[in-house]
Amino acid sequence: MKYKIIDFSKFSYIKIGPKIKVKIINEDNYDNEFLVGNATNTLISPNAKNIGILDERYDFIEYKNGILKIGGKTKNRKVYRFCRDNNFGGFEFLAHLPGTIGGSIKMNAGVKNEEISNNLLAVNQKEKKEFNFSYRSSNINEPVFEAKFEITRDYDKNLDIHLKNLRKNQPKLPSLGSVFKNPKEDYAGRIIEAVGMKEMVKGGIKVSEIHANFFVNIGNGSFEDMIYLINLAKKRVFEEFGIKLEEEIKIV
Numbered sequence: 001m002k003y004k005i006i007d008f009s010k011f012s013y014i015k016i017g018p019k020i021k022v023k024i025i026n027e028d029n030y031d032n033e034f035l036v037g038n039a040t041n042t043l044i045s046p047n048a049k050n051i052g053i054l055d056e057r058y059d060f061i062e063y064k065n066g067i068l069k070i071g072g073k074t075k076n077r078k079v080y081r082f083c084r085d086n087n088f089g090g091f092e093f094l095a096h097l098p099g100t101i102g103g104s105i106k107m108n109a110g111v112k113n114e115e116i117s118n119n120l121l122a123v124n125q126k127e128k129k130e131f132n133f134s135y136r137s138s139n140i141n142e143p144v145f146e147a148k149f150e151i152t153r154d155y156d157k158n159l160d161i162h163l164k165n166l167r168k169n170q171p172k173l174p175s176l177g178s179v180f181k182n183p184k185e186d187y188a189g190r191i192i193e194a195v196g197m198k199e200m201v202k203g204g205i206k207v208s209e210i211h212a213n214f215f216v217n218i219g220n221g222s223f224e225d226m227i228y229l230i231n232l233a234k235k236r237v238f239e240e241f242g243i244k245l246e247e248e249i250k251i252v
């Protein structure tokens with residue numbers, strides 16, 4: 001059985017987490033470990049245990065007869081470049097979405113109407129209809145070793161530029177992207193701002209002045225700082241608006 005040491009204070013996008021032993025997962029040895037892709041949407045606690053990461057063999061892209069087969073460990077950015085260079089449409093939104101294909105499928109990641117599940121045909125050997133995908137969520141409870149996608153249109157340069165422009169209001173400091181899902185017909189960022197938390201700092205974590213649903217690491221931010229701000233936002237938003245904010249990020 002293979003393991004490797006990962007220092008999540010360097011590996012994770014928000015630069016928080018312990019240095020721990022992580023199991024390298026393949027189709028034969030998965031045993032309910034919590035899988036990390038790039039930890040761009042996952043907050044890792046100091047006591048995290050039983051973490052797995054896919055083996056390097058799942059980093060691949062293959063194309064045949066209109067179908068793309070992509071390994072779960074493949075980075076989104078690599079898929080974006082491959083599709084752009086081969087004039088395959090439907091993956092423009094991956095340009096600025098950090099993470100891996102496996103993590104993105106689990107999260108049903110996307111930008112506006114462009115979601116990873118749109119062109120998905122199958123996960124591992126199972127057809128898409130066996131899974132439920134909704135806003136930033138899926139019921140996938142197994143490792144995504146590989147996925148198949150259908151190419152239905154050409155690469156769209158204007159859409160690519162449009163989606164890139166939408167990113168301009170995102171903070172550049174280390175973060176986990178949007179902390180909370182948007183409640184129905186509203187924006188989590190707007191509500192967090194409305195309860196007076198924009199620019200609030202706890203330890204090394206700040207509610208971003210650019211986008212209040214992004215909590216950024218301004219230096220030595222800790223797991224506890226993040227949890228404090230998450231709980232405070234939930235409490236204040238519920239007290240003032242009766243809305244129950246739901247985390248988009250995963251906490252392990």
Ligand SMILES: Cc1cc2nc3c(=O)[nH]c(=O)nc-3n(C[C@H](O)[C@H](O)[C@H](O)COP(=O)(O)OP(=O)(O)OC[C@H]3O[C@@H](n4cnc5c(N)ncnc54)[C@H](O)[C@@H]3O)c2cc1C
Binds near residue numbers: 100108111144145170
């Ligand atoms: C700056 C920034 C901007 C972002 N913008 C967006 C955005 O616009 N839209 C959006 O949707 N998201 C956004 N995100 C969130 C993040 O990019 C996506 O959720 C991404 O797809 C997560 O990929 P990951 O590999 O890092 O997953 P991780 O964070 O490692 O894991 C996320 C979840 O997926 C599971 N998982 C990971 N790998 C696998 C696998 N192979 N098989 C099964 N399950 C797996 C994990 O167990 C966990 O539950 C942003 C994040 C950041 C930091």
